[in-house]
Amino acid sequence: MSDDEESGRYPVNRAQHPAEWIIGAASAIGLLALIGYLAVTALAETDGPPVFEPTVDEVFAAEGVWHARITLRNSGDRTAADVVLQGTAGGGEASEVTFDYVPAGSTRQSALLFDAEPSGLELSVRSYTDP
């Protein structure tokens, strides 16, 4: 087998179809967009702590147990791990839940359970760790 035939085995050395350059160009544009996006968000980033915004989505009873569905949003700049959220109902009954991770700018859902209807439910985040 001559050298020419040998290297002709690989598509990379064969006559090039225009589609190869179009796909290459599309990929290069996508890649530049990715790097540009990362660079822009990196420059815009500030290094504040996590900021928690817990909200009660709905409260309902099922099989004699009250469920309070919670959405916890982290509007801060850093991701928090092992986030402990405590809910205290007006009657004094308390319940808590731990989130594995609440990434920066993201939301996580969970539920707190109560024996009695949790009217006047107050939510507060008690602790978190850095991931």
Add this chain to the structure above:
Amino acid sequence: MTVRARETGAHRGILRDAGRAVGGALIFSLPMLMTMEMWQLAYTIEGWRLALLLAVAVPLLVGLSHVIGFEERRTLRESAMDASFAFGIAAFTSLVVLTILGVLAPGMSGDEIAGKIAIQSVPAAIGALLARSQLKSSDDDDALGDRKETYAGELFLMAVGALFLGFNLAPTEEMILISYQMSKWHAIVLVAISIAAMHGFVFAVEFKGGSELSEDTPWWSALFRFTLPGYAIAALIALFMLWVFGRTDGLAPEMVVMAMVVLAFPAAIGAAAARLIL
């Protein structure tokens, strides 16, 4: 081999093929069969995402079977038969191994058992198909070595490699944890390293199965036409897998991009390795 010899060997051939397929399924999927997150996915994944994953996997397996098939001029039907065979072997192997390991137990719902087997079957089926090309004995017909590689075929193989290695890592919590630990600057460097590693694997370090660039083909031409599309494919597959496994739910767009970059690293290596091995 004569026609007659082929015919008499047919019965033994089926058992041999099945044995090889089980072997391939085991080699390629044991890391996943023994990963906790893969079991948990069975009850955390939404049914329609699992269905979509299988819907994507089926044409991919048929295509893979077509590309690495032994006989020349194979029909699509034969490739589809091969892929179904591999899928069946993969599901069977997953069922047996997961049962022995106590992952499947009486009292589990049918949904959970089916989900656990279905998720494992995809990488195991890729393994079962690869076994036919990689674990064959040396006196078998070697159509693979003479196979004429095409541009589309190369991109397809990269997608399979990316999916396969991505499958090993996408379900693990580490993918997300790593993206939390990294800064955006780390991510930019990781993108560059992924692309450099991909390009180096195939064109520069002269691994067996790598492509040698001829003198008329400058390195940047190969980078532009092969490596960059390869990385784009790896990144898109990484994103797809993160989404299928529910890793992107509730995540801010920039965290999704970070997780994609993290998973695209092994996916890119898988894509490059597929070009060397297949």
